[in-house]
Amino acid sequence: MSIVENKTSYPWHDSKEHDRNHVWHAFGPVKGDTWMVEQAEGTYVTDVDGNRYLDAMSGLWCVNAGYGHERIAKKVYEQMIQLSYYPMTAAHIPGAQLADKLNELLGAPYRIFYANSGSEANETAFKMARQYHFLKGNSTKFKIISRYRAYHGNTLGALAATGQQQRKYGYEPLMPGFIHVHPPDPYRDHAENDLEAYGEKMARDLEKTILWEGPETVAAMIMEPIITGGGVLIPPANYMPLVSAICRKYDILLISDEVINGFGRTGKNFAFQHSHVVPDFVTMAKGITSAYLPLSAIAVRHDIYDVFAEAEGEYARFRHVNTFGGHPVSCAAALENLAIFDELDLVQRSAEMGVVLMNHLQALKSLPVVGDIRGLGLLAGIELVADRDTREPLSLDLMNKIVAFCKNSGIIIGKNGDTVAGLNNVITLAPPLITTEEQLITIVSTLKSAIESIL
Numbered sequence: 001m002s003i004v005e006n007k008t009s010y011p012w013h014d015s016k017e018h019d020r021n022h023v024w025h026a027f028g029p030v031k032g033d034t035w036m037v038e039q040a041e042g043t044y045v046t047d048v049d050g051n052r053y054l055d056a057m058s059g060l061w062c063v064n065a066g067y068g069h070e071r072i073a074k075k076v077y078e079q080m081i082q083l084s085y086y087p088m089t090a091a092h093i094p095g096a097q098l099a100d101k102l103n104e105l106l107g108a109p110y111r112i113f114y115a116n117s118g119s120e121a122n123e124t125a126f127k128m129a130r131q132y133h134f135l136k137g138n139s140t141k142f143k144i145i146s147r148y149r150a151y152h153g154n155t156l157g158a159l160a161a162t163g164q165q166q167r168k169y170g171y172e173p174l175m176p177g178f179i180h181v182h183p184p185d186p187y188r189d190h191a192e193n194d195l196e197a198y199g200e201k202m203a204r205d206l207e208k209t210i211l212w213e214g215p216e217t218v219a220a221m222i223m224e225p226i227i228t229g230g231g232v233l234i235p236p237a238n239y240m241p242l243v244s245a246i247c248r249k250y251d252i253l254l255i256s257d258e259v260i261n262g263f264g265r266t267g268k269n270f271a272f273q274h275s276h277v278v279p280d281f282v283t284m285a286k287g288i289t290s291a292y293l294p295l296s297a298i299a300v301r302h303d304i305y306d307v308f309a310e311a312e313g314e315y316a317r318f319r320h321v322n323t324f325g326g327h328p329v330s331c332a333a334a335l336e337n338l339a340i341f342d343e344l345d346l347v348q349r350s351a352e353m354g355v356v357l358m359n360h361l362q363a364l365k366s367l368p369v370v371g372d373i374r375g376l377g378l379l380a381g382i383e384l385v386a387d388r389d390t391r392e393p394l395s396l397d398l399m400n401k402i403v404a405f406c407k408n409s410g411i412i413i414g415k416n417g418d419t420v421a422g423l424n425n426v427i428t429l430a431p432p433l434i435t436t437e438e439q440l441i442t443i444v445s446t447l448k449s450a451i452e453s454i455l
């Protein structure tokens with residue numbers, strides 16, 4: 001009998017009290033009880049009160065293959081019996097097989113270094129980039145460039161790279177050496193009518209920053225191909241290729257943060273693949289295991305790895321280890337998760353259902369507060385405004401009402417929150433890649449009713 005069926009003997013009401021008394025939640029403290037979930041299957045999450053919700057955010061943008069795949073649980077069980085743990089100072093079979101699988105998805109030869117979270121993956125890439133330049137005799141190259149509005153993690157370095165002041169306020173000063181540039185945001189910059197010229201301009205602005213900082217001081221640039229949590233900002237098609245070319249010109253390593261973008265979210269294995277660039281690093285987490293277990297990875301271009309492999313001296317090696325990174329059980333979960341991706345063709349499905357989602361979302365266009373609708377694959381952002389002409393952002397209060405209406409109607413949607421002042425006005429959708437068209441229609445029609453409720 002499952003825990004859900006056996007509710008009478010399961011002390012969930014005590015759990016609520018324990019939670020209230022003892023747990024400090026993300027973005028908390030919060031007033032009153034925190035919503036308590038108990039079970040999830042496919043695209044649905046059920047709470048301890050028996051309410052079922054269609055999860056249009058895949059948890060925290062991560063349950064790409066959907067909830068409750070027993071076959072992942074079985075592989076995890078078998079791996080725990082076979083080899084419950086060994087550190088990555090040694091090799092193990094799931095770690096080696098997963099590195100091979102990731103190379104297949106990346107489409108170019110990369111070395112894989114494992115970690116535990118997206119934040120840690122980005123931290124690791126920063127250290128590798130700095131040491132790479134150090135080993136090549138360019139020890140003045142230490143700065144990391146990133147974009148305003150992007151999130152890169154909660155640790156002090158990854159937070160320093162993050163371009164969201166509301167996540168940093170009160171925790172500063174963070175790590176020195178992080179420089180931010182303006183991200184492409186065609187809607188806010190009124191640039192929708194000439195995307196190519198705008199993409200070119202944004203790339204040239206980046207180049208100007210590099211020149212003014214001094215290219216000999218810049219080690220790396222980190223970017224999500226599509227800024228996700230910052231508000232689903234989709235750049236013009238020419239932007240990432242131009243950024244890649246500029247980075248190469250000044251010997252600046254390009255880190256593609258695919259923590260959300262990766263594993264089919266945008267309709268490709270990785271979002272950089274829309275641009276036909278080859279990043280120097282690809283950082284990934286979340287969808288790698290569809291969040292069945294924690295795992296992240298840093299894919300490092302082979303010739304960068306070779307600089308480490310060929311360097312000599314006491315400080316030549318990458319002196320970096322983590323206890324749990326590349327945990328064999330997490331790697332086994334990732335392999336089974338990616339086998340499901342292949343069998344269900346989830347990446348292609350995301351591309352196709354993304355088009356379907358965008359078509360249905362057009363129904364929102366008639367609502368006066370809908371300023372912009374954008375998306376790629378099963379990732380969408382709906383920017384809401386108080387005034388269509390001035391594009392003044394919708395108030396936080398009304399944004400929260402829309403999200404709450406959807407939740408009360410059984411649909412979990414997201415919104416960008418605690419990013420930059422005044423621009424937390426984008427509704428976000430990132431449903432599991434197994435979501436059906438019928439479910440997408442339900443999500444969109446509920447969102448439409450929610451928006452109508454505040455008009």
Ligand SMILES: Cc1ncc(COP(=O)(O)O)c(C=O)c1O
Nearest residue numbers: 117118119151152153259260285
């Ligand atoms: C783009 C991006 N990078 C990095 C991170 C940090 O990942 P984690 O929460 O696993 O540390 C996130 C988390 O949402 C993210 O969205």
